[in-house]
Amino acid sequence: SQTIHQWPATLVQPVGSPLSLECTVEGTSNPNLYWYRQAAGRGLQLLFYSVGIGQISSEVPQNLSASRPQDRQFILSSKKLLLSDSGFYLCAWSNLGSYNSPLHFGNGTRLTVT
Amino acid sequence: QQPVQSPQAVILREGEDAVINCSSSKALYSVHWYRQKHGEAPVFLMILLKGGEQKGHEKISASFNEKKQQSSLYLTASQLSYSGTYFCGAMIYNQGGKLIFGQGTELSVKP
Numbered sequence: 001s002q003t004i005h006q007w008p009a010t011l012v013q014p015v016g017s018p019l020s021l022e023c024t025v026e027g028t029s030n031p032n033l034y035w036y037r038q039a040a041g042r043g044l045q046l047l048f049y050s051v052g053i054g055q056i057s058s059e060v061p062q063n064l065s066a067s068r069p070q071d072r073q074f075i076l077s078s079k080k081l082l083l084s085d086s087g088f089y090l091c092a093w094s095n096l097g098s099y100n101s102p103l104h105f106g107n108g109t110r111l112t113v114t
Numbered sequence: 115q116q117p118v119q120s121p122q123a124v125i126l127r128e129g130e131d132a133v134i135n136c137s138s139s140k141a142l143y144s145v146h147w148y149r150q151k152h153g154e155a156p157v158f159l160m161i162l163l164k165g166g167e168q169k170g171h172e173k174i175s176a177s178f179n180e181k182k183q184q185s186s187l188y189l190t191a192s193q194l195s196y197s198g199t200y201f202c203g204a205m206i207y208n209q210g211g212k213l214i215f216g217q218g219t220e221l222s223v224k225p
Binding site: 032034036042043044046049051057059090094096100101102103104105106107108 | 116144146148154155156157158161163201203210211212213214215216217218
């Protein structure tokens, strides 16, 4: 069966510090991968999505970046965190090329920027 | 591009029914519905593809009007466990697998 791992579960970082969140998927090949962010009490904002290694679409042109170094690994990074980067970060996967495939979410990372 | 959900919040008594609406200004391949409990990741409920398709999940069902790009989620005989925030997701034509979520509808079911 397929599983998705996301870590860390919680993170407290000072403003201006770097960030690296990692997500890996097991039990499937060539998945679509997604990063979403949810500010407190708000909706799910799509940050990045990827349909393959090296193919990443950015929805939020701010201080965040994403990379997909391996087929089932998706990394979210920042060189310098802002207070506004605080939130609940969710990684998700779906079957490649399928518009009727549900998204499966990881347990999320709760990031607090102080 | 974000689909619009209504209402933003609804409070029910156990056993009552509710409808949550989702509308997109873009042509859609499909509509997804998810439920999120406080502090947890969203959980998939169902996908609707096209042509007024209806699907059911326990006492939760949904419809999709492809011509109007509108979907509705129907919760009948609500249970306490139905409480949470419901999100519709729009899979937009020619945007290669990108799923955009509405702003969410907070549902509270009281005893």
